[in-house]
Amino acid sequence: MGHEEELEAYRSQLLESLNSRPEIRSWSDPIQVYVNERRVGELESAGIGAMLQVQCVDHIETVQLRAEDGTLLGGLTAPECGYRTDRVRLSADTVELSVHNLAQGGTLSALFTPAPSFWSRAWKSIADVTDRVVARRPEPALAYGMRTVAFTQALLAIAVVGLVADRITTGRTSDRTPSPVVQTATLSPAPAVDMAKFEQQLGELARMQAKVDDALGSQQKGVVQLQQALVKLSSTQESFESNVLTVREEIEKRLETVGRETDRQTRQMASRGRVEQEQLEAAIQNLTADNHRLAKEVVSLEEYNQVLKTKLQTAVASASKAVDPSPERLLKMADSLQATQQQMPFLFWVTFSDGTSQESIDKWVYEMQGHKGAVSEGWQEVRIVPPAVPPDRFLEQIRGEKIVKAARIGQ
């Protein structure tokens, strides 16, 4: 056989096996239950009801029922969230499957209901009828009386049937006898009367039987209707309960979500407000400090201005006193003015790198031939002899020092 033929034969075989799915008969062996293609348990199905409940951490996607030989008997696929129910018929038996999937996982409930046997059906009907009668007349004495009447009727019916059978047998036997004359002669009038009585009783019994049958029929119909109504009611109730549950869960979920969201937003806003407030306070502090420093600078500048004015007046007075302002004298005056200016201390502020010891700072100031002044907010005031280089360049040099973190002129 070539490959093509072999493949085609295999395909046909698979199709045939799918087509001829095994006829499901009443199951006596346990039914294997699979959830998401994993075996989770079995339903004992030997003529009695059985139930299996399974709780899974994951969602239940599929449920499969299999026979012991692996035959797939039924199953369902469940939605990601919510309920799914299905009734799998295995001949006259049924398995009710019910899956409920939630965010936390799923639950499966499988209920095996065997088909009622003939005797159990008959017994159930009788029990139903009796229950109805007893329910109407609840006194035990009356119920006992009813049973006695029923028993007597049954006994009577058996007796009548026996007699009739006997008569018929006798009749047949007499049919075979050759002489009708003899037969007529042998028949006494008493059995004929008995026969009439029996016939009458038989007729009455038949009528009563018919009435009982009618009553039974109507009661069975009533029971069936009642059962249907109950089934409808229970299914309506189930669906109602499931809807209520779903709505409640939905509401709880939403409330939870909304509450969580509001809390989160409030917390965010509060923390943002707190941060902004802190930032604002820091800015106000900085502004106050800057303002304070500016005021001090203004005061020191005014003082310096005053000194300069005094010097200018002195210089003007010296100039006016001069008789012959020769160039040499003017040069001398300029030199003396420069010297005066050079004698004015140069003031700057400096901060030091973290961990710098006081000893190192003092040494550094000493090497600069300077003097330490006030300390304000971590800035150390230093006064030195005015440097030879311009102030900006001097500051650059200072900033290059190892122990200096920052330097500036003015507070």
Place this chain on the structure above:
Amino acid sequence: MALTRMHNTLSKSHVMADRMVTVNRLEEVVSTSDEFDQVVSQALPMLLDRATGYTKRFLRETGQWNDDIEHEKFALRWGSEYLERFLVCGRSEVPCRPLFLFDSLVAKQHSKPEPFCYHPDLLRPLGRFLDGLVARAVVSRDALIALYHHSYGWGAGDVIAVTGLNGLESQRIYKNFRRWRESGWQRTMDEVGLTKAELAELGHQQQRQRQRFNSEAERLIRVAQAHYRKSEPDHYPCLSRSQWGDMFAQGYGCDYRIWHLALCLDCMQTAWGLGSSGSLTGEKPRLELQVRP
């Protein structure tokens, strides 16, 4: 000649038209389970081809495909498996459009990690035999119990002794064996596409080179068992000898023993002798593959 060609063309176009009608019907909404059964049962060949095609594409895209009959059979087998599940579970999805439902079912299967047990050596007759047996054991208790026979050559009594079962469970083991012999084995061989000739060849190999045959079988069955044991319940992991000992001594975990020991060569070695109250004191069991039931 021309007439034959025309006839062929006509017949092909007729098939194409039929297929189109079937596809259109499957794309329409079905409202009841009976309608579902009716529509789907008329389209089985088309659905089987469709599922097979998807499986081939999956194998190609995952670099597991070769153009040979073994791979074709593998794709057909899994196509048929998906279709069987669809036939049973799809009924609960009505109202639905069967074709779309079928496509989504196959796609869902293929989106799972390791949707099937693929190994090139498992596509050869011996591998297919073992893969078929172990795969069937996951869904059929008959096959599971029969796995003890196929792996170690044991009968029902041995299985009962090894797994330490009680009287009620024992009856069930005999039934499992009987059903497997009657129909289960043949059905499994049909499902994996093993022909009579291939089975006969396996029998010959077993006779001629028993040791080599068994060691090769042990290597392959370990691959298959490792894959399919994931289908056990989550709470059935491998145990130590003392844990197995507790279970046997106290008489619980009947299902655990049956399922796990059949699907784990190592645990069978570990738990050897615990179930028989000391009567099985011989050498630990080695794989002795049996082809026939």
